[in-house]
Amino acid sequence: MTKAGFASIIGRPNVGKSTLMNGILGQKISITSNKPQTTRHAITGIYTDNETQIIFLDTPGIHTNMQSALNKQLNRTAMSSITTGDVLIFMVEALRFNQDDEKVLSKLKGVEAPVILVVNKIDKIENKDDLFPFLAQMSERFDFADIVPLSAKQEKSGMRLVEVIQKYLPEQAFPYSEDEITTVSSAFLAAEVLREKLTRRLNQELPYTIAVEIEEFKIEGNLYRILAAISVERESQKGIVIGKGGATLKDASTQARIDLEKLFGAKVFLRAFVKVREGWSDDEKALNALGYKDLL
Numbered sequence: 001m002t003k004a005g006f007a008s009i010i011g012r013p014n015v016g017k018s019t020l021m022n023g024i025l026g027q028k029i030s031i032t033s034n035k036p037q038t039t040r041h042a043i044t045g046i047y048t049d050n051e052t053q054i055i056f057l058d059t060p061g062i063h064t065n066m067q068s069a070l071n072k073q074l075n076r077t078a079m080s081s082i083t084t085g086d087v088l089i090f091m092v093e094a095l096r097f098n099q100d101d102e103k104v105l106s107k108l109k110g111v112e113a114p115v116i117l118v119v120n121k122i123d124k125i126e127n128k129d130d131l132f133p134f135l136a137q138m139s140e141r142f143d144f145a146d147i148v149p150l151s152a153k154q155e156k157s158g159m160r161l162v163e164v165i166q167k168y169l170p171e172q173a174f175p176y177s178e179d180e181i182t183t184v185s186s187a188f189l190a191a192e193v194l195r196e197k198l199t200r201r202l203n204q205e206l207p208y209t210i211a212v213e214i215e216e217f218k219i220e221g222n223l224y225r226i227l228a229a230i231s232v233e234r235e236s237q238k239g240i241v242i243g244k245g246g247a248t249l250k251d252a253s254t255q256a257r258i259d260l261e262k263l264f265g266a267k268v269f270l271r272a273f274v275k276v277r278e279g280w281s282d283d284e285k286a287l288n289a290l291g292y293k294d295l296l
Helices: 017-025 069-082 099-106 128-141 155-166 186-201 235-242 244-264 284-289
Strands: 003-010 043-048 052-058 087-093 115-120 146-149 211-220 223-232 267-276
Touching: 003 017, 017 043, 017 052, 017 155, 052 155, 087 099, 087 155, 115 128, 115 155, 128 146, 146 155, 186 211, 186 223, 186 244, 186 267, 223 235, 223 244, 235 244, 235 267, 244 267
Parallel strands: 003 052, 003 087, 087 115, 115 146, 223 267
Antiparallel strands: 043 052, 211 223
């Protein structure tokens, strides 16, 4: 009998949740950045082997500062995945447990699903003996079903986690076909890849005020034609995204196109433009129009 189920990855922003899921899948599904608030939706990634299918939910980091409408929506998306998962993966950084981690952990108290603690970035620890007292302290904070120290950037670490998750999944048929790797649309992936490239280029100037929506997505044989609209909140930000002589937007679009061609296995024609949507990150209607709704 095969095993299958949902595994929700929970944690504060920027602990490596997207990197972990991408590594296990062997393909980039969720975008990554060194800035918090990179993941803005619950992204589904599907891992399948001969006996097991794990539907990973890479959730937005839970934000303890809930001032804007965007932050509130991110938290709603992350919290809804707690009730969805057959297994919950609580992720922290090795030797680091702060107030934000504590607030996220407190939201897991009382859940019925088994909670696996993943301690990430162990490759950055100079003295490995320092890890054992940290693991002991974490085991006293919560009754974790398992504790898995790993480095999300290393493929073998991800496979160790898969073996642990398998123990807690129900026996049932695979809900998805064996060749599916995500449930999100190709247009959604295109928007996310372009947003990643812009975020990486502008992470000092505009780390949080960029949104990308796909206005046109056509497949013509082996060619994908994509028209992307990039929303910023103020007129002054528009010039920053475009860059001198259009260089910033051109470079980000080129990098996105290269990644999308690998992802889709086809030629991609990507055209992007920038528009001002004032105060979109604090406007519920604007968030809905831009697609910031729970994808669960």
